[in-house]
Amino acid sequence: MAYDVIVVGTRVAGAATAMLLARRGLRVLAVDRARFPSDTLSTHQVQPPGVARLRAWGLLDPLLEAGTPMARTARFDPGPAVLHGAYPGPDGVLSPRRRLLDALLLDAARAAGAEVWEGFAVDGLRFEGGRVTGIEGEAKGGGRREAAAAVVVGADGKHSTVARAVRAREYRTRPSTSGALYGYFEGLELTGGEMYPRPDRLAGVWPTNDGLAVVYLGVPRAQFDAARRRGIPASLDGCGDLGERVAAARPAEHVRGTVDLPNTFRVPYGPGWALAGDAGLVMDPITGQGIGNALRDAEALAEALAAGLGGAARLPAALRAYHRGRDRERRAMYRITTGMAAFRPDRFGALLYRAIAGDPAEVTRFLGAISGAVPPRDYFNPVNLLGTVTGWRPTPRAA
Template sequence: MSFDVIVVGARPAGASTALLLARAGLRVLLVDRARFPSDTLSTHQIQPPGVALLRRWGLLDALLAAGAPLVRTARFDPGPAVLEGAYPGPDGVLSPRRTVLDALLVAAARAAGAEVWEGFAVTGLHVTDGRVAGVEGTPRGAGRPVTATAAWVVGADGKHSTVARSVAARPYRTRAARSGAFYAYVDGLALRGGEMYPRPDRLGSAWPTNDGLAVAFLSVPAHRFAQVRSQGLAAGFAAGFAGLGDLGERIAAARLAEHVRATVDLPNTFRVPYGPGWALAGDAGLVMDPITGQGIANALRDADALAAALIAGLGGAAPLPAALAAYHRGRDRERRAMYRLTTGLAAFGPDRVGRRLYPAIADDPAEVTRFLGVLAGLVPAGPYFGPANLLRLTVARRRTGRRAHPARWRGGLDVPEP
């Protein structure tokens, strides 16, 4: 069994990559140990750049029809001030259940012509002359090993990627896990669009999802995870939301529709995303704390860029090593500042910049929209939190006329990198 490309992992990064490659006429095999629909731990959020890609690929209408509303406004309540406004551009944030999103993407890949093997566990890579040339694995229940070969293998199999481990993909900019996360589906929770409540020792948020439910997310410093969990998941979850504006009261009055999920397995790292015969997409190549909800949109953006590189390289339009090197550079350039912001927020350090910034922009709808655009990945975080812009937003607006120099942004919002 030989293919042009084998994609390992059929969640958003892998299924989208397979979809785009198959639409371009390549022979694609998409494999996953799960069978779909299948659930997985997730923050659910698809930020506007990811929503725009789903729209371009012709998949957004079907996802909306499945019942997850598109949220175009958000409330950001850090304590010193409340920022409420609209996201920039025509797209908002979508928070579908993964049983819905992942199954839709797998079905779209299959409809585009990709061969899909569900329930197939990849146990290793097939290597020829020092180059990855396929995968080895076992269909669930069959017991007989199978080898499938390809010109290229894409690892889209998550933060503990078998492909990345097998090729020893080099990690860099690694940060230890900084937070623990809890989430649950809540019935009867009225929301003001999306809602986010960052505090020095936790962050709570809630977003509408499928079936009239909301997904409520709680992040705490990693060292507090065991303490919160020791109260019992439901009790610790409810206690974590207490005092977060009136969101805690609304969650306490609502009903948990399912059990609380929790994890402290939240690494932060970049990996070199390509080598001889292989490439990485999604969390396999770059994973960051879910506190900013970037994972799914990043996966879709990786799929779009990596598929373009493989189509150009395998089709002879460009040298494949050069196309993959450009994919690597573009990914890092686009994500570096958001990675710093995310790992900084997950560290739950002092927010000296925020204490001045939030009150300064709370009454300016255009600036609130720009700030929400930063959180959504639409407005570059580095320039926004740069000294010149912070001076413009804070010092220039103070009525005292006294000049001050806000702390230089070092990530989240001003937590120095370790």
Template sequence: MGFDAIIVGARCAGSPTAMLLARKGYRVLLVDRAAFPSDTMSTHYIHQPGVARLARWGLLDRVAALDCPPISKARLDTGSFVLSGSTTPESCDGDAYAPRRALLDKILLNAAVEAGAEFSEDFSVEDVLTDGARVTGVRGHNRSGLTVNVRAPIVIGADGLRSVVARAVKAAVYKAKPALTCGYYSYWSGLHVEGAEVYLRPRRVVGAWPTNDGLTVIYVAAPRGEFGKFRAAVEKNYLETISQLPSLDARVHGGRRVERFSGTADLPNFFRKPFGPGWALVGDAGYHRDPITAQGISDAFRDAELLADAIDDGFSGRQPIGAALAGYERQRDRAVRAMYWFTCYFAAHLEPPGGLRLLDALRGNQAETNRLFRMLAGTTPVTSFFSPGHLLRLFVSGYLAPKVAAQQA
């Protein structure tokens, strides 16, 4: 059978791209070197924009049926004060979810196969095939070690941070920043969290939220430069950080860690040129950012839609394929520009731009606190939250007005 597209990587970026192209009637080959269900490193928090896409694709019910609680509340503990609010956008009643990746990725893969994509697991791509001018397919080996060549008009690298496709086509990198944080996480039973809890402390950010089977995932982020020290005694350093968070520490002591620690410092920040003759990149393969803002899954879902639409525009003749894919790059970069800035700042300083003074200005102002949480969720634009007019209003209402009122009293 001839294929219209070969997609390398079958997780948050690859499977939705395969599903969407197959639903449009294209013949898709999806390959992954892993066998599914398969876990991968992630704390798997899906913000509302990502959840909205799952709903649009008809997959949210499957995620919600996994004994995975919806998350609508958020709590930000600065050590001096706590901001509590809602992550739910005003315009809809959507919640966030944090399903385990082995479960989520299998749902996405099943949806791609149901839509008509052909899937080969345990298939490792080694290189792309070219005719000298454009990519024409992939060379890989299957589980029995047999080398296989497959051809299609487009090869899509959805193969993650260390993308083999990106390396083979020498995709240009831009706006790169080195890794800024490292982090470790694990899962706890008997530990209740009320929605998403985030703790800011000097040189540490801790996140905790509920996932499947009554478990809670707790992530500890530290500066990249401390990775060696952290890795030398992971449990000690992890628990030492949590011991500075009395409300979480008490619950950790009352709960039980049920899995080993996972962690990494391989968290660079960059964009890759996501297309060229006969190839495209989607998900982490094309854009990677620190996980501190938990945007990767939602980004991958959005880009899967943008890329599938662009390929359809090109293949159906509505636009030249090069112009359609250039539009995909433009839309992706525009969609993430401000969040990329925010993420890199947060990762570099382990506090948001404006620091505790900005957060202090939100105290007692529920509407603005919710707006902060919506900005973190990606439903209020970063640019509008950090616009000079909005910052001025926050400064006047949260800082200046109380001072003047106190002087008048």
């Protein structure tokens, strides 16, 4: 059978894309080498824009009913001042375990009519006259299979097989400069999220399912091995009382970590193919943007593909608009993220934090900007930052 779209990779980007396309009536095949529910090497803070998408798709309630906590407030403690406040709007940061979130999205894709092959590893694409026409690969224990489609979507993560096969061009590539460690702890009292940026570390802690807290530690890449040896609680010294609280809590599950944290954009479309999520644009997890980005890509790409394949628009033009919209939206956060992951000195930050610490509305705007709920380019631009610190605002020009 030929499909309208084959999606390779069925976690946040792929399952959401498959679900949205199937809900629009397209014939969709979604494949993944993993079987679900399955965990993956990732913490799981879904920022407010991602939460809003889950709600719009009818998936927020099942996550909340499964006991997923939503942190509506956060404490951002960089040292010189503490910013403690609420996120803007109705949503905060949701922290569902990936085995829960990814399986829920995949079930929703299936319920919408997508066909799903789990345990199927794609190892090549099929081409005709330079155009991608399908996939081929190996089913676990079931031999080789192939399938054809008008478009193949690579939602297969940062080391995407699809991106490699189509030689998707990379740009704005930045070196991998950090390492990430995380662990789960029981008995850690939290009223919301907590973030502790330090010159040589960033620690974060969030409530998650099963009464656990996930503690994240980002460190310069060169210090990753030492931090791993010291362990999470000892590596939190100087982060307020977090180290002592984590040391007093009970570790649950083993500590996970990686230095495989690339930063790059890829051109996300070409003849017969498109990319979504980390396959198309990956950034260091230090700002916790990847899941929200993947959900946003899924929405925008499904709209472009439905318009292009349904005849409402020319497919290349719809995909070009998807590419431009993605880059426009993501550029500022990418710059902030790669700067944070490089642990560059933030001299202006102390002035900003002191200026806004006592102002709940400004703290809310700041939390909105670092979570992506307020467009970061509207907040982290020189005019806004200068105005926020000094109270000076440019006089609007007379018409």
